[in-house]
Amino acid sequence: MQLAAIIVSLVFTLAGVALVVRTAVLIVSVVRAGQPAVGRTDDPGRRVVTMLRETLGHTRMLRWGLVGAAHWLVFVGFGFLFFTLVTAYGQLFDADFALPVIGHWVPYEIVTEAVAWATLVGIGILIGV
Numbered sequence: 372m373q374l375a376a377i378i379v380s381l382v383f384t385l386a387g388v389a390l391v392v393r394t395a396v397l398i399v400s401v402v403r404a405g406q407p408a409v410g411r412t413d414d415p416g417r418r419v420v421t422m423l424r425e426t427l428g429h430t431r432m433l434r435w436g437l438v439g440a441a442h443w444l445v446f447v448g449f450g451f452l453f454f455t456l457v458t459a460y461g462q463l464f465d466a467d468f469a470l471p472v473i474g475h476w477v478p479y480e481i482v483t484e485a486v487a488w489a490t491l492v493g494i495g496i497l498i499g500v
Contacts (some may be wrong), residue, residue: 377463441496447492
């Protein structure tokens with residue numbers, strides 16, 4: 372049964388990676404089709420800080436009130452819970468696998484549970500709206 376789980380997981384992973392690569396190539400080709408934006412390469416430090424603030428803070432989405440806040444919860448959840456996916460892949464091959472250093476650290480496990488519940492609440496809100 373473990374071998375079947377490994378094979379199914381790897382097949383789905385391969386399909387997912389292929390779709391991500393195909394989409395990334397498409398996006399890059401669309402972006403390259405445009406003309407360069409004059410003046411958009413000045414002050415890269417400020418631009419990086421602004422990009423991080425806009426992305427991590429979800430400043431534009433939060434203008435939408437409850438929907439924006441729910442979207443932020445899902446955004447954070449998908450990013451943070453990536454580590455649970457890494458753990459799950461490790462456990463396909465070794466049932467006792469845990470992330471090195473933090474895998475069995477109680478504060479990490481509590482935060483993971485809290486983020487998972489917050490993500491579920493965010494998804495529920497977005498479905499209900």
